Amino acid sequence: MTQLQEKLALIKNSIITIPDYPKKGILFRDITSLLEDPVAFRTSVELLIDHYKDKKIDKVVGTEARGFIFAAPIALALNIGFVPVRKPNKLPRHVFKEKYQLEYGTDTLEIHSDAIKAGERVLIIDDLLATGGTVAATAKLIQKAGGIAQDAAFVINLPALEGKTKLTNMGINCFTLVDFDGE
Numbered sequence: 806m807t808q809l810q811e812k813l814a815l816i817k818n819s820i821i822t823i824p825d826y827p828k829k830g831i832l833f834r835d836i837t838s839l840l841e842d843p844v845a846f847r848t849s850v851e852l853l854i855d856h857y858k859d860k861k862i863d864k865v866v867g868t869e870a871r872g873f874i875f876a877a878p879i880a881l882a883l884n885i886g887f888v889p890v891r892k893p894n895k896l897p898r899h900v901f902k903e904k905y906q907l908e909y910g911t912d913t914l915e916i917h918s919d920a921i922k923a924g925e926r927v928l929i930i931d932d933l934l935a936t937g938g939t940v941a942a943t944a945k946l947i948q949k950a951g952g953i954a955q956d957a958a959f960v961i962n963l964p965a966l967e968g969k970t971k972l973t974n975m976g977i978n979c980f981t982l983v984d985f986d987g988e
């Protein structure tokens with residue numbers, strides 16, 4: 806195994822799967838077990854930072870709630886601003902809103918309308934890519950605010966749900982660390 810493969814295996818092995826949560830038939834990939842392991846947590850954040858350190862990115866956007874955990878340290882390491890995309894009625898100033906579908910429901914996301922400057926290149930960070938609905942809605946919010954949703958990065962990808970294809974077709978470059986198939 807290469808050093809990179811060892812790091813990715815460490816990350817994958819730190820993530821616990823819970824069957825039938827929050828609904829029957831869903832295999833829930835739980836990042837709280839990764840967060841409890843400082844080596845796995847640090848390694849996942851460092852690999853994402855490494856990938857983006859020489860790319861031209863102006864802002865990091867993180868999605869509530871699990872996306873915040875990874876987005877904030879990445880924004881600090883890249884020395885650029887962090888912008889939260891939040892669930893409804895959490896942001897105090899004027900917002901843009903976008904409805905979206907989840908693997909197990911629907912919801913709305915919001916961004917402060919002045920959080921991104923015209924033409925800024927944005928990296929979206931989330932813990933997990935399933936259908937891509939969350940990040941597609943986030944990308945639309947970034948566009949409404951005048952920015953370019955250029956890249957999106959995730960610790961976990963669920964390839965069966967084809968989120969990567971959805972986001973790539975929207976012109977978003979995707980980077981993910983570990984895949985979980987049906988196992």
Ligand SMILES: O=P(O)(O)OC[C@H]1O[C@H](OP(=O)(O)OP(=O)(O)O)[C@H](O)[C@@H]1O
Pocket residue numbers: 868869870871872906907908931932933934935936937938939940968
């Ligand atoms: O690719 P998608 O099909 O959109 O699914 C992935 C999203 O679903 C989960 O968040 P959730 O909405 O459950 O919110 P949470 O982070 O507040 O738990 C996860 O953290 C991603 O944001």
Ligand SMILES: Nc1ncnc2[nH]cnc12
Pocket residue numbers: 831832833834835908933935963
């Ligand atoms: N299978 C899954 N596990 C954890 N978080 C998710 N968000 C959407 N689908 C998920």
